[in-house]
């Protein structure tokens with residue numbers, strides 16, 4: 001057991017999918033994995049391990065925001081030896097070229113969080129995806145004819161406080177979308193020399209206020225889960 005995870009040694013796979021919503025973790029395990037075993041229910045943050053196409057895969061909820069995901073991925077890496085971490089999240093488009101329902105593969109993540117200034121004093125660290133995972137996921141998403149965007153995202157501590165002017169400035173610098181965890185994932189993966197990728201379904205557009213319907217969301221999340229699972233078995 002670690003502080004926030006009830007798994008015993010050997011119960012977590014080397015490759016873990018990471019949705020923010022713990023119920024999404026439960027859904028993925030029960031829908032896509034053979035013989036799923038729930039290893040964590042502490043704080044309702046479900047974690048499961050099962051088999052996909054012959055390979056052990058885990059799926060672990062992370063909660064929302066950098067502090068929450070930081071706790072889970074630190075314990076997954078340090079206590080359970082996880083080597084590949086693939087976030088499967090949602091995000092809001094801030095860019096004219098990025099439509100709702102697109103799949104974003106986040107090459108890098110800027111942030112307004114102060115965590116990395118504390119971690120790396122005097123440095124503006126550039127949290128970056130693992131290239132091997134990124135190119136594998138890109139190839140798989142292309143084969144599945146998904147509408148893919150590859151680029152930089154913005155990881156925000158705020159869901160509500162940013163203004164239109166803030167979002168416009170981010171878009172001017174070619175940030176495609178906002179979400180709340182990727183910068184922490186990439187930073188902590190880099191610290192431990194393990195591989196990480198964040199893939200994000202665009203659930204809404206910050207400027208147009210367009211949102212995907214629940215049926216569209218189900219389909220788009222399904223498409224993203226398949227890309228994530230295929231990527232997971234390819235590493």
Ligand SMILES: O=P(O)(O)O[C@H]1O[C@H](CO)[C@@H](O)[C@H]1O
Nearest residue numbers: 019020021064089090179180
């Ligand atoms: O859908 P998830 O993975 O939770 O990701 C996004 O949704 C949450 C906000 O609603 C934040 O966690 C944000 O990053």
Ligand SMILES: O=c1cc[nH]c(=O)[nH]1
Nearest residue numbers: 090091092178179180
């Ligand atoms: O963090 C998020 C996630 C989805 N949509 C947003 O606008 N922000």
